[in-house]
Amino acid sequence: MSTLYDRIGTCYSATRRTDPRIAALIRGALGDARSVINVGAGAGAYEPTDREVLAVEPSETMIGQRPLGSAPALQARAEDLPLPDRSYDAALAVNTLHHWTDLRAGLRELRRVARKRIVIFMRDPPSGRPFWLTENYLPSLDPSRKYSAVIEAIREELPSVKALPFELPRDCADGLFVAYWGRPEMYLDGEVRRNISNFALAEEGDIAEGLARLRADLASGAWDRKHGELRRRESLDLGHRVLVAELG
Template sequence: MSIYNSIGKQYSKTRIPDVRIVNQLIDLLNLQKGSIIADIGAGTGGYSLALANQGFFVHAVEPSIVMQKQAVEHLQVKWFTGYAENLPLPDKSVDAVVSILAIHHFTHLEKAFQEMYRVIRDGTIVLLTFDIRFAQKIWLYDYFPFLWEDALRFLPLNEQINLIQNNTKRRVEAIPLLLPHNLSDLFAAAAWRKPELYLQPEVRAGISSFALANQDLVEQGLQLLSADLRSGEWTKKYGDIHNFKEIDLGYRFIRTTLDN
């Protein structure tokens, strides 16, 4: 989306692909090395690069030039400027499609899924998405309640699955992504055990729900969080979260496969 031309200028500094997400993605794709994968909403190309480093060829599709310019060049990653709803790729030209935490930015999900179906051959579509209705309501949403409220406006997981099934003629399954406590990809809830990271402007700049929010509300939450961390109040109220090594915060892989 064009919004990333303004908010995505330092995106690659905090949105570093996490090797565990990459490995799970590859397991779900179940492809031979040398296969061609379309990465839709590729951003700065972190996951495209990770897939290329594992022996795949990647067609990275991203509308934001600002994001594309941050990409690390790789001989097996080819960039295309375009939107999910009108992919600049030929019919049946790729072996698989991935989209990592991007579909909530698509303007027309039905058309986007139709386009994924158009460009893929017989392979798998794997999306990483979220439905906050499955999430534990952790401390983050006490300080920044707009994050919870905004996420509730996104399509429920079952509606996402129904849209995909209806537009790709494939069998669909959802697989939970439990978030470890030391993720390198600092998306919205990734720092669930490291509250101090949300005080860093560059971390918030890489999270669209922060960057697009009412900044007065963000500032209110930051002041309260900062004060509670200094006083020890945060640890007193929420410190038990350090007992968890991973947590379900509503993130899900959606995988589509042919019925055979």
Template sequence: MARYDEIGVGYTLGRRTDSRWLAPVLAALGSAASVLDVGSGTGSYEPPSRRVVAVEPSAEMIRQRAPEAAPVVRAVAEALPFASGTFDAALAVLTVHHWGDWRGGLTELRRVSGRQVVLAYDTALHNDFWLVREYVPEVAVLESSRPSAPEIADFLGAASVVPLPVPWDFTDGVFPAYWRRPEAYLDPAVRRSCSALAQTAPAAVSRGMARLAADLESGRWHEEHRELLELPEWDAGFRLIVA
């Protein structure tokens, strides 16, 4: 959509596939030979060695897809241009919160596929992230308006919901990816790759980043969050939902 035509510029620089999330996604797809990847973006988590068709509404995201990526159809989740039961599985990775009608989109996933694999997040846990709680609380307003993983799981009648912790050295720059590397958020390119920050008022983000920079320089952040520095991974609320 127009939103990602604007904020998706340079998306592939910050958002790179991490094998530690790809592996459970592939396991969740099971034996599905044909997969519809809805809201596929640049194709980060498209499964190899399967017949994949991608759906993506943003021309900017489609432009950044690699030549070897799956064929892509420009469409929206709420109106998938495929017959019922076309695919063995439908995949939706960190996209449902961007849909205008998330229930309508999930209904479409169920219509065109026998299995649905959705990677989403618990918005309450995202809002408890230190960056939101202490530096950019305005993000909580946006997150609270988005569908949360428990709602999505309930709507789909999920067979399983698996937590996906965020490793400290995660390569996919999702919003909480740098929970143990706070200096990264001072980089405008990192912030542009996080829709929660890219869609929050620039003045609010700038104020938060100024406070964070000051706390990093004084050592206050490291003192108050020293328990995080010992953790190899952290639960930011990401959930792999299978129905």
């Protein structure tokens, strides 16, 4: 069951650490759910520790990075969960839906195994502020069209879904694609880029020229003249949302 993260996930936990503010948002969205299936769980960054949790993850590499004492993990795909109907209070999916092979099949599986609610954390780019990296330097990495299709599928498959906005903090510990919106130098770090799927899926030739221009603009001060106020902001809405669908 080879996956993208078997290739890029060997040092994933070095830059993709749990951010406590995202974790608190997810815990709140889970509400009174006492049992949770975490689908596309990766290394388990946002699994609650005060509830019964089963992690589902297709990548053996990512399962191998789960910390000692974390929830048990099952190697399987979202589209075919080997679990009975309504077997968990809540289904959780964090920054994973855009990787699923059959999105609608995966959403139906979440709906099948969850009794109370489904909680999804992801980015919906058009709902937030435009991101300077894709606007000015790397337009080929803009995921807006793909993510908009994901949001449309969620709304059709989970009609009760509601979206709660989340402003990403400037010092976000989780190195998401847009996490360094106020720390632009970080995008020049190869290890940071390696743990971001947007970069890992891109051809090197597609990003080299854009990164060279970013490096030059940082050196000349051009980036700061245009975007310098971002270094002083505490948080920014770049479209991250927690989506909650109540079932039953």
